[in-house]
Amino acid sequence: MRIDVLTLFPEMFPPVLNASILGRALTAGVAEVHLHNIRDWAADKHSVVDDYAYGGGPGMVMKPEPLAAAIEAVRGSAKPAGQTVLLTPQGRLLKQPVVDELAVEARLILVCGHYEGVDERIREHFVDDEISIGDYVLSGGEPAAMVVVDAVARHQPGVLGSELSLEEESHAQGLLEYPQYTRPAMYRDLPVPEILLSGHHAEIAKWRRRQSLIRTARRRPDLLAKAELSEEERRIVRDEMAAD
Numbered sequence: 001m002r003i004d005v006l007t008l009f010p011e012m013f014p015p016v017l018n019a020s021i022l023g024r025a026l027t028a029g030v031a032e033v034h035l036h037n038i039r040d041w042a043a044d045k046h047s048v049v050d051d052y053a054y055g056g057g058p059g060m061v062m063k064p065e066p067l068a069a070a071i072e073a074v075r076g077s078a079k080p081a082g083q084t085v086l087l088t089p090q091g092r093l094l095k096q097p098v099v100d101e102l103a104v105e106a107r108l109i110l111v112c113g114h115y116e117g118v119d120e121r122i123r124e125h126f127v128d129d130e131i132s133i134g135d136y137v138l139s140g141g142e143p144a145a146m147v148v149v150d151a152v153a154r155h156q157p158g159v160l161g162s163e164l165s166l167e168e169e170s171h172a173q174g175l176l177e178y179p180q181y182t183r184p185a186m187y188r189d190l191p192v193p194e195i196l197l198s199g200h201h202a203e204i205a206k207w208r209r210r211q212s213l214i215r216t217a218r219r220r221p222d223l224l225a226k227a228e229l230s231e232e233e234r235r236i237v238r239d240e241m242a243a244d
C-alpha cells in the first residue's frame with residue numbers, strides 16, 4: 001500500500017512513523033508513506049496557503065488553489081489514484097470497520113487541514129472521504145493522519161498481529177481485551193492471577209473471556225449491543241451490571 005500525506009508540517013511525521021512496530025513495518029516495505037508539503041504548491045513568492053474567511057469571523061481558512069494543485073499532482077504520480085481523505089472533526093468517526101475499509105486500498109491520499117478549516121470547494125470537489133479520529137478539535141489534521149497510517153499499516157500482511165485468524169478476530173469482536181501479565185509472578189505484593197500460572201489452557205481461555213466480558217460491561221456497555229454472546233455470557237454480563 002502507498003499512502004501520500006499532504007501537510008503544511010511534513011517534519012512532524014518521521015519521528016512517529018519511524019518508531020515502534022509501525023517503523024519496522026514501513027522499513028520492511030509493508031507500506032510506503034510519501035510526505036508532501038502543501039506550501040510547495042503555493043503560487044506566490046511568499047507561499048501563502050491561507051486567507052481570511054469570506055463573511056468575516058475569526059481565524060484563517062486554507063486557500064483552495066495550493067490544496068487542489070497538491071492533490072492533483074500527487075494523484076498523477078501513481079496509479080490507481082486511490083481515495084483522497086480529508087482529516088476533519090466533521091468527518092465520519094474512525095472505527096475499526098472504517099480502518100478495515102481503508103486498509104484494502106492500494107493507495108490513500110491523506111489531506112491534513114490547518115487554521116480554522118479548509119475552503120468548502122476542496123471538500124466538495126477534491127476529496128472522496130472525510131474522517132475524524134474523535135469528537136475534539138486539533139490545531140491540525142497531522143496527528144489524525146498519523147493515527148490513520150498506524151491503524152491501516154497494522155492490517156497489512158507481514159505486520160505483527162495482522163495474521164490473527166478469522167476465528168480469533170470474530171471471537172474477540174467488539175469486546176475489550178482481557179488483562180495481561182508478564183514476569184515476575186509477584187511484583188511488590190501484587191500477584192499475577194493464579195489461573196494464568198496453572199498451565200490449564202482451557203481454564204485460562206475461560207477466565208480471559210470472562211474478564212473481557214466484565215471489563216466491557218463496566219467500561220463500554222455500549223459495545224455489548226453488537227457483540228455476539230452466548231446465553232452463559234449474557235448472564236455474566238447481567239450479573240456484572242447488577243453488581244453496583
Ligand code: 4G0
Nearest residue numbers: 087088089113117132133138140141
Ligand atoms: C479541517 C481532524 C481540518 C477542518 C482535524 C479543522 C481534529 C480532527 C481541521 C477543521 C483537526 C479529528 C472545521 C475545525 C484541523 N482537528 N478529530 N483539525 N475544522 O479527526
